[in-house]
Amino acid sequence: MxxxxxxxxxxxxxxxxxxxxxxxxxxxxxxxxxxxxxxxxxxxxxxxxxxxxxxxxxxxxxxxxxxxxxxxxxxxxxxxxxxxxxxxxxxxxxxxCEMMDTALIDEDQVPVINSVREYLKKDGDIIPCGVFNGVEAVNTNINHPCYQEEETPHTELMSKLIIYDKIDFKKYIEPEIDYDIIIPVKNEGTVSAIKITTFTLLTPDFICGPTPMMNPPLLIPTNHLKVKGGENIILKLKYIMGGGLDTIRASFEAFS
The missing domain is CATH 3.40.50.150 (Vaccinia Virus protein VP39)
Known part of the structure; x- marks a missing residue:
């Protein structure tokens, strides 16, 4: 080949x-x-x-x-x-229509599937059929968004994984994301970034986790915030699916 x-x-x-x-x-x-x-x-x-x-x-x-x-x-x-x-x-x-970029942020296929979906038969299927995205608060030393490969860069996990978005490819994908996400902190220390993990639904019953070339974990720097275990913080997260990594805006706030 x-x-x-x-x-x-x-x-x-x-x-x-x-x-x-x-x-x-x-x-x-x-x-x-x-x-x-x-x-x-x-x-x-x-x-x-x-x-x-x-x-x-x-x-x-x-x-x-x-x-x-x-x-x-x-x-x-x-x-x-x-x-x-x-x-x-x-x-x-x-x-x-393979979607390989984490959270579809840098994914050219988003406008493609939005355009071509009208040609799918009523009882037709899309492979993959969707994704769901999770986010964790982490502490790490990065200055720009980057993909994590084999645990590099190293991160200290400060929260559990929170699923914040589920996308069905048979429905129109609204590109602009703007969420306030409550993150329960599990460790005392400093949060300085987030880690986004995307899981691909090849079918409704077949989930494929991140692989080296499909949706590797994405690390995004944020402001630094001191936290205590057991408290909640708010992640303000914005990006445009298909718009590229430059569209990402992420910051933490204390939960009031």
Whole structure:
């Protein structure tokens, strides 16, 4: 299979691949859209199990790689375009639209699925079908948002995980997030950042946690606030899904 270095990293993420392969093998049927097909690996799994696959890739160089990898399948049409601009000739039984960025903050696919969802049949499915996001107060030494890899940067957990948002991809995704979240503190010390963890619902019954290339934990610096175990603090959290990391605003306040 022809791939780029970025795609090599994606294909090296065995946990992500195993999860998607299982769900695509179980759910594939009829007409399938693969939005952002990349190397074409997900389309190659869906094609033998479906009537027709529309594999969409807007990057021309990446599309050339996908074309070579998918050339053996007579029931796959590679569409080199932005999915938001395509008029699909028939509605989809399944839409594959992989969302890989934590909390969807830096995720280009948010406006894509909002646009293409109208082509999904009433009884159709989206893979993945949603995400839910959790946040923890932490103490760490960072100056800008960054993804945590193998516990680096090191963090001291100051609270339990609070689930603050659940997103159903079959419904319109409102991009702007603006929450005041009550965080119960478990340790005495200082909170200086938050850790966001995203869990992906490949199906309503199949949850995939963070993997190296799909929704790795995101650390975001905040103001420093002295806290005591057992008290509550308020996290004021804003960002735009699909808007990028520069849209994040996060700060702590004492709970009054």
């Amino acid at each position: 022809k791939i780029t270095s970025y795609q090599q990293n994606l294909l090296s993420d065995s946990e992500r691949l195993t999860a998607f392969h299982q769900v695509i093998s179980e759910k594939s049927k009829g007409i399938i859209y693969d939005l952002g097909t990349g190397s074409g690996v997900l389309s190659s799994w869906a094609a033998p199990l479906s009537r027709f696959v529309y594999a969409v890739e807007k990057d021309p160089l990446t599309a050339q790689i996908a074309q070579k990898n998918l050339s053996q399948f007579k029931n796959v049409s590679l569409m080199v375009n932005d999915a938001k601009s395509i008029f699909f000739p028939e509605k989809a039984d399944i839409i594959i």
